[in-house]
Amino acid sequence: MRTLGNVSRGIFTYGVALLAVLVTLFPIVWLLNVAVRPQREVFKLPPDLSAPLILRHFQAVWANEGFRESFINSVWVTSIGVALALAIAIPAAYGLSRFRISTKAVIGVWLLLVYMLPEFLFILPIYALYQVLGLYDTHVGLALIYQVHSVPFAIWLMRSFFRDVPGELDDSARIDGCSYFGTLWRIYIPVTAPGIAATAILTAIWIWNELTIALALTFSKAHTITVGVSSFRGYAAMRWGEMAAASIVAILPMLLFALIAQKYIVKGLTLGSVKG
Amino acid sequence: MASAPQPQAHRIEPARRGATRPRFSAAYAFLLPTLLILGFFSLYPIGYSAVLSLYDWNWGARMNFVGLRNYVNLLSGSEFWQILGQTFYFAGGAVIIEMTLGLGLALIVHQLGFGANIIRTLLLTPLMVSGIVVALIWKVMLDPMLGIVNYFLGLAGLPPSPFLGSQATAMNTIIAIDAWWQTSFVFIILLAGLQSLPAEPHEAATVDGANSWQTFWFVTLPLLRPVLFTVLIFRTIDTLKVFDIVFGTTGGGPRLATEVIQTMTYRTAFSYLQMSQAMTIMVIFSVIIVLISLIYLKLESQGEASGRGKVTT
Numbered sequence: 001m002r003t004l005g006n007v008s009r010g011i012f013t014y015g016v017a018l019l020a021v022l023v024t025l026f027p028i029v030w031l032l033n034v035a036v037r038p039q040r041e042v043f044k045l046p047p048d049l050s051a052p053l054i055l056r057h058f059q060a061v062w063a064n065e066g067f068r069e070s071f072i073n074s075v076w077v078t079s080i081g082v083a084l085a086l087a088i089a090i091p092a093a094y095g096l097s098r099f100r101i102s103t104k105a106v107i108g109v110w111l112l113l114v115y116m117l118p119e120f121l122f123i124l125p126i127y128a129l130y131q132v133l134g135l136y137d138t139h140v141g142l143a144l145i146y147q148v149h150s151v152p153f154a155i156w157l158m159r160s161f162f163r164d165v166p167g168e169l170d171d172s173a174r175i176d177g178c179s180y181f182g183t184l185w186r187i188y189i190p191v192t193a194p195g196i197a198a199t200a201i202l203t204a205i206w207i208w209n210e211l212t213i214a215l216a217l218t219f220s221k222a223h224t225i226t227v228g229v230s231s232f233r234g235y236a237a238m239r240w241g242e243m244a245a246a247s248i249v250a251i252l253p254m255l256l257f258a259l260i261a262q263k264y265i266v267k268g269l270t271l272g273s274v275k276g
Numbered sequence: 277m278a279s280a281p282q283p284q285a286h287r288i289e290p291a292r293r294g295a296t297r298p299r300f301s302a303a304y305a306f307l308l309p310t311l312l313i314l315g316f317f318s319l320y321p322i323g324y325s326a327v328l329s330l331y332d333w334n335w336g337a338r339m340n341f342v343g344l345r346n347y348v349n350l351l352s353g354s355e356f357w358q359i360l361g362q363t364f365y366f367a368g369g370a371v372i373i374e375m376t377l378g379l380g381l382a383l384i385v386h387q388l389g390f391g392a393n394i395i396r397t398l399l400l401t402p403l404m405v406s407g408i409v410v411a412l413i414w415k416v417m418l419d420p421m422l423g424i425v426n427y428f429l430g431l432a433g434l435p436p437s438p439f440l441g442s443q444a445t446a447m448n449t450i451i452a453i454d455a456w457w458q459t460s461f462v463f464i465i466l467l468a469g470l471q472s473l474p475a476e477p478h479e480a481a482t483v484d485g486a487n488s489w490q491t492f493w494f495v496t497l498p499l500l501r502p503v504l505f506t507v508l509i510f511r512t513i514d515t516l517k518v519f520d521i522v523f524g525t526t527g528g529g530p531r532l533a534t535e536v537i538q539t540m541t542y543r544t545a546f547s548y549l550q551m552s553q554a555m556t557i558m559v560i561f562s563v564i565i566v567l568i569s570l571i572y573l574k575l576e577s578q579g580e581a582s583g584r585g586k587v588t589t
Contacts, residue, residue: 013384020381022399027413045427057395064464088309095306114318120541121558125324148317180302193469209406212519230408240416254355262397270468
């Protein structure tokens with residue numbers, strides 16, 4: 001009886017898990033299907049899976065200069081944004097995790113609140129300011145405002161990685177005459193390299209996928225891939241193929257990223273919240 | 277890992293380095309870039325929005341001080357309250373569904389042996405997809421006439437739904453879309469939480485004759501409480517700030533049925549060009565967000581003080 005119960009329980013758990021995988025993946029598979037089928041085949045119900053496979057929609061999307069530029073823009077904004085976030089957050093996380101300072105709690109609450117505040121609270125004043133400063137519709141301007149979200153997030157993650165560095169390591173570095181900065185550079189950064197990778201990857205995914213701020217603060221020169229994809233919204237009426245192809249192009253880099261670096265992504269996503 | 281003792285955060289004594297320096301100077305040198313950039317990019321917008329919400333600025337040259345008139349106009353009309361209510365309805369619905377499904381999935385995948393890693397990886401996929409693409413995918417799948425979902429409903433003998441096209445169903449449809457998108461987030465963090473729980477309490481419960489439901493309710497759930505709490509607050513704030521999937525699917529329609537605070541602000545600022553009015557909405561909404569966050573922090577510190585938060589920290 002006991003083994004029979006275990007077997008049926010096993011079938012149940014695997015059944016539910018596979019159902020969840022199916023529901024999770026079907027929309028993405030369907031998007032790909034819409035992108036590679038001729039327009040009129042897609043509208044057929046039941047779907048005709050023997051319809052010819054074509055790349056025409058991808059060619060049309062990539063021939064669209066504005067969309068191509070939006071892809072390049074996102075590469076720029078993401079690179080600048082991640083570099084800035086790491087450069088700002090790593091020293092801060094070191095400062096917060098290795099020194100006893102009286103304002104630590106206040107800084108922690110402030111970081112959390114900045115992270116929590118709604119996008120448009122920042123967007124409207126920054127829009128007005130960027131028009132004056134010439135940062136409106138620039139890669140750097142967008143990457144800078146993204147730090148409002150990325151820096152608290154990166155500090156939070158890096159703090160939990162730094163907490164795992166054994167104290168003996170930096171004690172001996174200090175005895176050997178390393179400055180604080182030298183300790184960070186020669187001990188902490190090499191030891192926590194996987195953690196830094198996780199932080200960089202999660203920050204990159206967030207910036208690549210961000211729409212709200214990019215929509216308001218870019219126009220024709222720095223518009224990102226999400227803004228590019230959103231311009232296909234009107235296509236939803238009929239031109240599904242190109243809309244789906246644009247969507248695939250937009251998510252492919254991050255899906256590949258996830259495939260290659262999933263270990264780091266899981267580590268980064270879970271560490272901050274589980275270890276607290 | 278998670279239950280290992282934490283190294284002392286104050287292992288280095290900065291004062292040893294030079295008695296003339298204040299103890300904290302080195303720490304603030306490391307914090308300076310953060311303080312400067314976040315200080316500017318948070319305090320400037322907050323101050324600017326608070327001040328400009330007292331004017332009647334519409335992007336143009338006109339800028340007269342009007343006192344609290346924007347606030348009075350907003351709070352005395354019905355539209356703001358309707359949209360605020362819809363925003364909370366969306367957040368409440370999405371959070372309840374995502375927490376329930378995410379916890380259920382985490383418990384299930386936690387029991388799996390063979391294939392658990394690959395299943396976990398596949399379940400993470402939606403988190404890599406941007407909100408606007410999520411919106412477009414579902415717009416195609418939920419098309420009332422040509423969408424595959426209504427076709428499946430028909431196969432199952434169910435009547436078709438207008439989904440995003442009708443006032444009655446549009447908001448619930450967007451809640452379901454958010455659940456498809458973000459349940460993974462709840463799942464992955466709760467799974468890590470489950471994996472970091474100590475084994476002893478569960479073994480003790482089994483020895484004492486507890487069935488699996490009792491073990492879950494009286495052992496697993498209380499131990500998981502701090503992680504559940506963290507996930508809850510992040511999903512709550514994130515769903516209150518929803519923009520992408522509303523903008524991408526319905527744009528707030530039909531007839532404002534799916535309008536939420538952030539799409540309302542976008543419309544007010546960039547379609548109606550009422551900058552001061554838009555800032556007024558954001559000031560009120562930010563106060564609500566900050567209050568919820570502070571209540572969370574207070575509850576969390578109480579949880580830790582009562583000892584229940586100790587397990588995973």
